[in-house]
Amino acid sequence: MNNLIKIFYTISLIIMISSCMQPITKLGLSYGAFLRPGGIEFKIYAPNSDKVKLVIFEKVDDESGNEYPMEKLENGDWTYFLKNAPLGTMYGYRLTGPWNDENVIVADPYSKATVTQNNWRHVAKSLVIDASFDWEGDTWTNIHPRDLIIYETHVRDMTVHKSSNATAKGSYLGFIEKDQNGGIEHLKSLGVNAVQFLPLWDFANFEIPYKQDADGMYNDWNPYERNHWGYMPTFFMAPESYYATDGTDEPLAWNGTDGRAISEMKSMVKSLHKEGMAVILDVVVNHISNYDWHPLKYIDKTVYFKLDKQGDFLSQCCGNLLASDHQPVRDYIIESLKYWMTDYHIDGFRFDQAHLLSAETARFIIDELKKINPNVIIYGEAWNDREAEFSKMGWGSFNAKFRDVLRGDLHKYSDKGFLFGNFRDSESLKNLQSLILGTPNIYQSSAHAVNFLEVHDDYCFNDYLRLSSSRNSKDDIIDDPMRHIELDDDLLRKNKLGAFILLTSQGIPIIHQGQDWAHSQIIAETDANDPNVGKMDRNPYNKDNETNWVNWLEKEQNKELADYYSGLIDLRRTHTEFRHATKKDFKFQG
Template sequence: MNKSILITIIILVSLTFTGAKLFISDKTKSSVIESHLSISERQKLSDKFYSDKKLGAFFENGKTHFRLFTPNAENVSLVIFDKVEDENGKIYEMTRDENAVWETSLEGELFGKYYNFIVEHKNQKPVVCLDPCAKAVASFNTYFTPRKGIIIKEDYYNWDGDEWIRKDWRDLIIYEMHVRDMTEHPSSGVKERGTYKGLVEKDKTGGLSYIKKLGVNAVELLPSHEFANIEIPFKKELRGKLNTWNPYERNHWGYMTAAFFAPESYYSENTRNIKWNSWSGADAKAVTDFKDMVKAFHKEGIAVIMDVVYNHLSEYEFGNLKEIDKEYYFRLNEQGDFIAESGCGNDLRTEAPMLRRLIVESVLYWMKEYHIDGFRFDLGKLLDWETIETIIYEAKKINPDVVFVCEPWGGGYDPAGFSLRGWGAWNDQIRNGIKGENPFNGLGWIFGQWYGNNNPQRIKSYVNGTLVRDTLGLFQKPEHSVNYLESHDGYTFGDFIRLATKSVARDEIIRDVDSFVKLTPLQMKLNKLGALFLFTSRGITMIHSGQEFARTKVISYDLDVPDAHKGMIDHNSYEKDNETNYINYKHAEINKELFDYYTGLIELRKKYSAFRRAKYEDVTFHEIKKNPFAICYEVKYKDEHFFVAMNANQEITQHFSLPKGDWEVLVDNLKSGVKPIKVVKNKIEVEPTSGIVLKKK
């Protein structure tokens, strides 16, 4: 298109961002593609549109350019606001090129201005939409969350020579965590609680100082793209939707992405509660705060991995891709309704070429602009294989060591398929095999039970990375297996054990959480045994925040919220921006023995390559008779020689004969680390629900 013939039409318009007039239902229909065709036929035709033009809002050659891709819209306009609260904006006509890119250019820099696109479809009212490529976002905190993009200056930040933390995947010890939860509790001792800045304040009880003390070398942030903090009213119908399940009316974890290129603005606000009916993020401060956070972690040698959600879009919002072009960007049935295998109201059509491009460019943007070291993909199996392959291929051009792991489920289950493509995947097999699937009737190995098809051979296969060379193995390489016992989903490992040992009932009200969190001797042994198996197995090691002190998630009792489960243990705390989720560092002191055990295991794994780099042939299992829940093996790697024995039988003390020589005890049922506890020879006993690690002297 010849831009010189564009005539820009400027119109003053009154727009109200707090009312329903801005937004309509998401029943968008195709206009450009022939309507008599089926949905699948129309989508196939729309896939022929493709453009390499830079999209979004950006400054270049003295002008600020705006571009949006939508093949089915009849008209698109740009609206610019001087202030975030402005209801009056200037509208600029946009022109569609031959590849369905709508564009206009304005003279000069417009940094600090706010903008939206007004998208019109045939027989539909215009909808004010957020730019899907917005680099910063201001959000009005109310139901359906109206948003405005912010035009920002890019490539200005002083990284002080910072580069990616480039680690061999086998060496990763990942700490899965939520930005706000790590410092929002008063016990964290930080000034800027619940924020990116607070997370990296120096010499505090919580946040980065605590993470350094623990010793992990990577953090995995729960979703930190701009997301929907607010869901829909509880038991009050609004725009045809009725919420009967979430009395908190909140989304705390972040798995409802609103903007793929912008950091979550709530984490730049030092506030105890979200401020309803007010604008959040209008200063675009989150852009710099996020970069400062990454730089601070990198200075401590800690990699930053982002949990990202590219399989669906925020469900309870209007004015996003659903209204920009529902038919192009989403998987639909032949009635034009959303397919929602994600369970989140919609599934993105990642196989659409321009959506694939958006996803890839989002990943690369976070790598280049924010120095992100890796990514964990939510419900990875909902993305098509071509997109999965393109992402890792393009990302490795920039950083060959970039980390890609995923949940290998959602629309199927295929960890082996991800491994074949060089991706890592969460290994739910080791999780269920060692811990169990649920604490009521699905206990695993550490309890002296077999869950599902687990048996002694499967337990051995987990030690070596759950490789395809073993029966029911999943992975081509050990470093494709993300070994874990706890994540944000489900019960914490500590609570799983409390419930499994019947120390508490599922529906029991707990009022004194400080007393409840303290572990009994049996609970302590079970926590330690699970941790010992995890940290001595090949693969990527991941723990969830608080696992190291058997964190509990008791639902806050003294809340003015109509939650029938207050005071009980939670297994799905996605909606709770309260002490249910906040890390209470007093509890780390209460269970300091377990915290110290984790720090010792982390130190052991980091110091000795055998637990990270040993090959399949370097591990020799010893036969154990009459105790299927005991496991014993030697691992030799270069000049390192270890003897590892674990006994998950809750009744039997297991006797193990040792190979010749003197052996230093580095781990027993009380302590762990790299300093010898004592020296033994010939034989050793391992108590029920315990384990040991010996090093050849």
């Protein structure tokens, strides 16, 4: 009888594992370039255009090319079949109509690969590539939300500093090199089981020239003329080619000329999956760049964007707002997300400024993605008190209450939180207990509460502690960064207490790169004309330099805290009580 039970258990286990390892079915896109027998079919949606021409380029720096008139269908699609066109074909579109500028050749918004120039216009050509890849049986890494321990990181920052010892520094492949200090090796040693990458979609990484007029715009805020973080997306189906092994930041140079970013990013995902780590992409689906020649702006702004009464683009903080409630926009977003899930085996998404999405669109997104993978990870920034609303739809969101009760006011540093031994006027011990329980007064499930002390926005946790304890002021010049991050007994205790509550509370903990050893973000000296060099930086979105690059020597300097984090992570992963407890499992004393 015992042998029969063992046989039954073994068969059941094999069936269960096999069902989890089913191959992922690829989904075709509605538009773009399609390899067909005898040539390539091109297809674009431009319902209000009078004429559309396919433009084929011979060389990467060609400003014009051979043009072929496309055929318009009744549904607003335009098509053309180019006979004998080979892989590696570079193309774009010239559109004529009431909302078009026929002097601008735009790339395909459905490009799977793009060749882009390093200038503020982000001039682009679409590249026809073979996107096939040997996944060797890889599929999604499905982890229960309550079991997630997420590390937020920038793919370039983790390996580009010389202290990383990586060979292909700052690249997808550099991230997964063995025997280095950064990248995947750090994630493995720390013990996290998920990595959230800052945006990896192709984005406008050059901004308008500093203190020069540019099409009626005047840049007096960004002396670096860069967007390092990537929150200005351009092509929703193409990976950022700057992170490929041939990527360059040389002005006017071209990135992506051979499309290698596709296979290199897929290799990174596959390697992370082999280590049992889920891969989460930080995505922007509510806005695009203000500055670049984004194809949707030139195809039909009335279809794709929110406009004011004068027909001008509406913006909210970061860029031109997409009309995500319009069906063509919603279809574009959903096709993009499904494409990353099926072609790149992405396990989940973090949505930037998700509160800008309507409830209808947010519900549509989660419903559609769960049809592809019921275990897909979905959370975002549901600011403006929309956390509870999003939770009712099954979304997770960043738990600002967790940050603020522990740290204090985000901007008023004298209004301190629990880590400083007190509660703010509007808070009490009950608020702290609620955080530990998974903030049930806001979230339907603790699996929706993404708890954090630090993310990429604002001052990092340790800099905040220094400001709130008056060790530093915002205008201090830090001459010795390594000495600056040294932790005295009080700062070490506060860092440890914050880490302890973060990693023993119900909910999903997220750790930002360098938080685990109390890093600092100090504005590095470069050729840029920045008067704030040496100060702590609360918004280093524009700095592809040592302000953001991870210095792995710091980890050794604050080894006690780094070891404490890895110990807590091991504790959390070992004991399910820290992840799957319910309110009745808790008893608070005092």
